[in-house]
Each structure stands twice: as structure tokens, then as C-alpha cells.
Amino acid sequence: MWRYVLRRLTGAVVVLFLTTLFVAYAVRLSGDPTVAMFQGGSAPTPDQLAQMRAALGIDRPFWQQYTDFVVGAVQGDMGTSFRTGQPVWAMIVERLPATVMLAVSAMAVAIMISFPLGVAAALRRGQWVDSFSRLLSLFGLSFPNFWLAIMFMLIFAVRLGWFPPSGFDGWRSLVLPAVTLGIILSATLVRLVRSSMLEVLGQPYIETARAKGVPEWRVVVAHGLRNALIPTVTFVGLQFGALLGGTVILEKVFAWPGLGQLALDAVGYRDYPVVQGVVTVLAAVTVLTNLLVDLSYGLLDPRVKVEGGASS
Secondary structure (H helix, E strand, O other), X not given: OHHHHHHHHHHHHHHHHHHHHHHHHHHHOOOOHHHHHOXXXXXXXXHHHHHHHHHHOOOOOHHHHHHHHHHHHHOOOOOEOOOOOOEHHHHHHHHHHHHHHHHHHHHHHXXXXXXXXXXXXXXXXXXXXXXXXXXXXXXXXXXXXXHHHHHHHHHHHHHOOOOOOOOOOOOHHHHHHHHHHHHHHHXXXXXXXXXXXXXXXXXXXXXXXXXXXXXXHHHHHHHHHHHHHHHHHHHHHHHHHHHHHHOHHHHHHOOOOOHHHHHHHHHHOOOHHHHHHHHHHHHHHHHHHHHHHHHHHHHHOOOOOEEOOEEO
């Protein structure tokens, strides 16, 4: 067990290294940040640009800049923002709760929609609830999340005035972005729950439980749903990690003060330390989430054991 965890943690370090290396190199291809910093003012002289590059430390070779970032990140120092002059770690800590809140709320909405509907669709295969679940899946997969967000904003914020159209002003501000992301996510999740339940309900032990007189609700919940959770939990875990990094567009649409908007603004200003810091944190959370998902298999199904560094 511990060998498996150690190997996964070692793999996580490698993934983080490659991710940060790629992002550090790619963000430097976007252009010179000193040019963006002088925009709106008088044209800088070559000496001014050179002095600014030296002050920011970007006149050094790439490997030196990346090594300094990695050493600093290990020590809890991700550098200083080129644009604001604030510590990057403090900026991330300030924005991270808003992104986590949005991702958790969206996942809760998706689970509340998908699990009851997916189970009902499997139990009532071919009936109206099954058709409705397919229609919801098709709806969610057919429309891009930014279009759905704009429609919700026009109807529920502008037309009806039930929720704020943008910004962060209490729990009511969370409803529209969370529901938008939740509906998009549930489009895939409901189909997964339905197919998993159909497969499990066709197993011999389900018929045996029914033949023994076990109440139908217990057959569905204790024997069916629990065994159908393994592929579902895998998907939920992977999607939660993706949600944290995939809320960029919706954070922009709803002016949500999260990490996505922080990263998007940083890319526009070529703020290297902020981009690298945000990506590092999101990658670390994603890798940790995947590890927790793998370890949860043994809790959901005792037959699944983690031995010698592999799941069986």
C-alpha cells in the first residue's frame, strides 16, 4: 500500500516537473513582458527595456529562470508578479477559495442531477425518464458552456433579476456559474451512471439478492449503486481536477474572482510568475485528486486491493 502511494507520489513529482517546464517555456514564447508593461505610455528606449528585463530577471538564460522558480516553489516562494509587485503565492491564496467553491458547487449540482436521474433511467429503461435523461445528455453536450452561461445570465439575471449577473456578492452570485458548470458536467455523468447501473443490475448476484427477498431499494442502493460507483468515482475525480482548471471561460463570463481569471489576466500581461504559479497549483491539486480517487477504490469495493504498486 505505502509502496504504491510512494510510487504515485514520485510519478506526481515527475508530472509536476514536466508540466511546469512546459508552461514556463510556452509562456515565454508569448512575447516580452516589458513591452506590455510600457503599453499606454511613451515608447521605451532600448536601454529602458534592457534595464527592465534585468530588474525582472528575464535577461538570464531560461534554465536559470526555471531553476530559480522550482527552488523558490519548493520553499513556498513562487516569485513576485511583474504587474502588481505582489507575491504570487499570496495572490493564489486569495483567489483559490473562489475557484474551489465554484468547482465543488458545480460538482454537487452535477451529482444531484446525475445520480438520481441515471439510476432512475437504468431502472426504467425505455420509459419516459430514460428518454429524458438522454435528452438532457444531448442538450448538455450540444451547447458550449459559455453560450449556456450567457443564456442563463440573460434569463435569470437580466430578465427575471433573481441572481446577480456577475461578480461575487454572496451565495446568490454562485448559483448561475455553478448550475451552468453542473449541467454541462451532468450531461456525461448521467450517461455513465445509467450504463454502470445497467451493467451491475444484470449481474447474477442482483438476481440472487432479489430471490432471497431483499427489499428492492436495498438491492438498488447497497448492491447495485455501490458497485456502480467505481467507474463513476473515477470520472468524478478526474472531472473535479479538470473543473479547477477548466473554469477559465465561465470565470471570465461571470467575472468570478477565481484562479482562472487571474491566469487569464496574467497571460494577457505576460506575467510569467503568476502563470507558472497558477498552473503549478492546479496541476498539484489535479494529481492529488487522482491519487485520492485511486485509493478510494478499496473502500468502495473490498475486492479491489492495492498491492505491489498496482491496483487489482
